[in-house]
Amino acid sequence: xxxxxxxxxANTFREAVRDRVLYNLVAFALLMSGxxxxxxxxxxxxxxxxxxxxxxxxxxxxxxVIAIFIGIGLVSKEIEKRTLYTVLSRSVQRWEFIVGKFFGxxxxxxxxxxxxxxxxxxxxxxxxxxxxxxxxxxxxxxYFVVLQFLIVTAIALLFSSFSSPLxxxxxxxxxxxIGSFAEDLRGFASMAHGASKWLATGMAYLVPNFSSFNVxxxxxxxxxxxxxxxxxxxxxxxxxxxxxxxxxVLIFTRRDLK
Amino acid sequence: MRxxxxxxxxxxxxxxxxxxxxxxxxxxxxxxxxxxxxxxxxLISSPKVLKRLSLGxxxxxxxxxxxxxxxxxGGKHYDGGHSYALLAPLLEITTALDPQLIVAYEFxxxxxxxxxxxxxxxxxxxxxxxxxxxQNNPQEWHLYYDLGFVYYMDLKDYRxxxxxxxxxxxIPGAHPFLRVLAAQMAQHGGELEMARLLWFTTYxxxxxxxxxxxxxxxxxxxxxxxxxxxxxxxxEAYHDKMGSLPANLDELKxxxxxKNVPLDPLGNAYKxxxxxxxxxxDPDDLPFITKxxxxxxxxPPPRFLPxxx
Numbered sequence: 001x002x003x004x005x006x007x008x009x010a011n012t013f014r015e016a017v018r019d020r021v022l023y024n025l026v027a028f029a030l031l032m033s034g035x036x037x038x039x040x041x042x043x044x045x046x047x048x049x050x051x052x053x054x055x056x057x058x059x060x061x062x063x064x065v066i067a068i069f070i071g072i073g074l075v076s077k078e079i080e081k082r083t084l085y086t087v088l089s090r091s092v093q094r095w096e097f098i099v100g101k102f103f104g105x106x107x108x109x110x111x112x113x114x115x116x117x118x119x120x121x122x123x124x125x126x127x128x129x130x131x132x133x134x135x136x137x138x139x140x141x142x143y144f145v146v147l148q149f150l151i152v153t154a155i156a157l158l159f160s161s162f163s164s165p166l167x168x169x170x171x172x173x174x175x176x177x178i179g180s181f182a183e184d185l186r187g188f189a190s191m192a193h194g195a196s197k198w199l200a201t202g203m204a205y206l207v208p209n210f211s212s213f214n215v216x217x218x219x220x221x222x223x224x225x226x227x228x229x230x231x232x233x234x235x236x237x238x239x240x241x242x243x244x245x246x247x248x249v250l251i252f253t254r255r256d257l258k
Numbered sequence: 259m260r261x262x263x264x265x266x267x268x269x270x271x272x273x274x275x276x277x278x279x280x281x282x283x284x285x286x287x288x289x290x291x292x293x294x295x296x297x298x299x300x301l302i303s304s305p306k307v308l309k310r311l312s313l314g315x316x317x318x319x320x321x322x323x324x325x326x327x328x329x330x331x332g333g334k335h336y337d338g339g340h341s342y343a344l345l346a347p348l349l350e351i352t353t354a355l356d357p358q359l360i361v362a363y364e365f366x367x368x369x370x371x372x373x374x375x376x377x378x379x380x381x382x383x384x385x386x387x388x389x390x391x392x393q394n395n396p397q398e399w400h401l402y403y404d405l406g407f408v409y410y411m412d413l414k415d416y417r418x419x420x421x422x423x424x425x426x427x428x429i430p431g432a433h434p435f436l437r438v439l440a441a442q443m444a445q446h447g448g449e450l451e452m453a454r455l456l457w458f459t460t461y462x463x464x465x466x467x468x469x470x471x472x473x474x475x476x477x478x479x480x481x482x483x484x485x486x487x488x489x490x491x492x493x494e495a496y497h498d499k500m501g502s503l504p505a506n507l508d509e510l511k512x513x514x515x516x517k518n519v520p521l522d523p524l525g526n527a528y529k530x531x532x533x534x535x536x537x538x539x540d541p542d543d544l545p546f547i548t549k550x551x552x553x554x555x556x557x558p559p560p561r562f563l564p565x566x567x
Contacts (some may be wrong), residue, residue, distance in 0.1 A: 043325040045361035045466055053317040061315075180313040210314060217317035221358045 004092050005100040012104020013111075016070055021108060024062050025115050031058055036123040047127040052138060052220040055120035060145045060216075062116070063109050064176060067149050070108070071156025072168035074101045079257065088257075095249040102157055102245055109149045117142050134222035137215075140230060144213040147237035151208050152176060154244035161252040175207060182209035208240055303347055305354030312355065320356030327352055327362070331369045331378075342378035345369060349387055353394075361466075363391030364404055371408045376546075381412045400463070402426025403436060407456060410443060419443045435459040450487075454480050478523035479546035482538060485520050486549035489528065489536040492516045503534040522550075 016022075032055055039050045075098075078084035087097060117139070124135065155175055159168035178185070182204055189200035212233055215225050302308050312319045327348040334342055349366040353359060371377055371384035388405045395401060406422035409415045420443035427436035435455065442452050454477065461473035489507065492515040496504050499513065507530050510516045521527055526539040528550070538550045542558050 039321075039325070043321070043328050044365055044468060046321050046324055046359070049317070049359070050321045053315075053321050057315045057318040177313065181310070184310070214314040216315070217320075217356060217358070220317050223358075 004096050005103065008087070008092070008097055008100025009102075009104035009107060012074065012101050013107050016105065016108040019070070021066055021070060022112060022115070024066065025112065025119075028058055028062060028116050029119055032119045032123040036126045048124065049220050051120065051123045051127055053216060055116070055123060056138070056141050056145065056216040056219075059113055059116045059120070059142065060148065063113060063145065063149045064152050066112065067105065067109060067152040068156050068169055068172045068176070070105055071153050072160045072165045072172060074105065074157060075160045075252065076165050076168075084257065094253045098157060098161065098249050098252050099245065102153060102241075102248075105153050105157075106150055109153065110146060113142060113146055113149070132222075134219075134224075137219040137222070137225055140225045141215050141219045143230070144215055144233055147233055148210055148213045150237050150241040151179075151210075151244070154241040154248070155208065158244045158248040158251070161248040162255065176210070179208040179210040182207055183211045209236070212236070303351075305351045308351055309355055316355045320352050320359055320362075323348060323352040323355060324359060324362050327366070327369075335375070338375055340374045342369075342380070345378050346380055346383040346387075349383075353387065353390060357390075357394035360391070360395060360398055360400065363388055363395075363401055365469075367404045367408055371412045373412070381408060384408050384412070397429055399426040399429040399432035399436065402429070403433070403439075403459065403463075406439065406443070407460075410452065410456065416443045433459055433463050435462075450480055450484050475545050478544055479548070481523045482544055482547045483549045485522065485528065486536050488516065489530075493530075493534050493536070497534070504530065506530055507536070 032051070035050055035054050036047070039047055043050070075084075078087070084097070088094065120138065120142075121131075121135070124138075125131065152172065156168065156172045159171045163171065185200060185204040185207070189197055189204050192200050212229070215229075219225065302311070308319065309316050327345070330344055330348060331342065333339075334345075349362060349370070352362045353366070356362075367384040367388045369377055370380045370387065373379040385405065385408055388401055388408065391398070391401045392405065402422050402425050406419040406426065409419035409422060420440050423436050423440035423443060426432050427440055435458070439452075439455060439459065442455065457473045457476040457480065461470055461477065464470050464473070489510070492510045493504060495515050496510055496513055504510055504513075507519045507528060511519055519527075522538050522544065524540075524543055529537045529539060531537060535553075536550055537552055538544055538547065541547060541551045541555055544550075545557065
């Protein structure tokens with residue numbers, strides 16, 4: 001069972017690399033080197049801040065875009081190319097297919113993030129000329145970004161399991177935006193009354209909450225990240241991604257593929 | 259020639275021609291729209307709305323707005339502008355997006371407070387900005403220093419300046435001069451001495467090259483002002499004693515009115531004019547001097563990043 005999931009994951013990774021997904025690293029490298037060299041000339045006192053803020057924001061945005069646009073095609077592309085039928089005819093369970101796809105794309109994003117992280121630290125070394133202990137918190141911010149990717153990938157896969165690629169992209173991106181406003185939704189719920197309060201509260205807990213993963217601003221200011229936040233965010237990301245993945249499995253196992 | 263090769267050549271030439279033409283047309287468009295594109299406007303003026311729209315990337319957006327602020331102030335300052343309508347809103351947005359961006363408070367106050375042409379002359383906004391910074395970063399002694407600096411330099415409010423320096427001095431790791439400054443403010447010490455102490459503290463405590471250079475330029479200017487005041491006092495005393503003006507500055511030394519004849523901070527000798535005034539050789543190289551300039555002297559546009567020597 002696990003070897004079948006691993007094989008599907010490895011194939012998904014290979015396919016993503018073949019689709020030139022990692023080409024985004026070139027754009028990222030240009031962005032970072034440009035920022036590191038230019039910002040010192042056009043601004044004052046924020047060279048290090050820009051490298052951290054821009055670097056981590058770009059890692060996050062590039063990854064979210066990849067997670068959505070590759071994630072939405074993971075199932076539909078296999079159906080379109082009819083390769084899904086070959087895979088499923090070889091004693092691969094449908095859930096194994098979904099879980100394998102998830103880990104394949106997650107692996108691609110982790111590799112992509114590691115490469116970008118090297119770029120961020122190289123740019124940081126260029127502008128600061130040395131590393132300091134507080135730079136270690138950047139690794140925590142990158143870890144949170146990866147946790148965010150796990151959720152977005154699972155959501156993209158969930159929509160991909162029953163909808164067309166275009167609609168899946170719209171749904172997944174909308175959920176990403178709503179997830180960024182989740183705390184506002186909770187604030188709105190606390191101010192509402194009656195049924196709307198329950199509805200808003202329910203929605204606030206149903207949509208993913210991405211705001212707790214965002215520590216880019218604080219690590220840019222060399223502030224530490226609390227250990228309990230790391231533990232809680234890890235647990236939340238795993239649970240939410242597992243929830244979306246279970247939903248995808250449930251839908252996909254019942255889907256008529258004829 | 260094979261048709262495919264022909265197509266390649268034609269397409270390549272067309273690509274280059276079209277790209278070059280589009281650049282030319284765009285340049286033409288820029289010249290036609292310069293008034294419109296450079297119009298002072300903030301499309302979204304609410305910091306709260308911008309923070310929401312940033313989707314959590316507010317730190318990056320703050321950096322963008324801070325760079326925009328620097329460019330806005332720098333451009334206006336260089337052009338000798340007297341109106342900085344967007345400066346305060348830009349700083350408000352920047353610091354609302356990233357309340358920990360200390361550099362925005364420090365430089366922001368220095369952009370806002372001084373009277374034109376050195377700044378925007380918006381002292382109240384500078385105080386408001388610095389207080390917002392203190393509220394969000396109560397352990398940053400630099401902000402108390404900046405607040406005291408604005409109160410003293412731009413408002414001559416010794417009491418509030420002393421309070422700000424005293425509060426800053428209580429913060430662990432604060433520069434030891436803060437206590438001295440607080441005491442001097444409370445006593446209303448000599449203006450030149452106080453200003454020298456302030457700029458010296460800035461020079462010593464900053465890590466920013468441009469701030470250090472600016473402080474060094476102010477210290478040089480204070481030295482000139484002090485030298486010229488001393489010369490003028492001595493010339494007056496010479497006139498009272500001898501009934502005529504000295505032929506050169508060395509005569510002041512010979513008459514025992516000054517101990518020695520100082521050079522200006524750039525190493526040049528001061529000039530004595532026929533009407534008994536003292537001038538520096540090249541006032542353009544000594545920005546911020548208030549004395550020792552020729553009559554009717556207009557300072558040149560500010561230079562950026564003066565060298566720190």
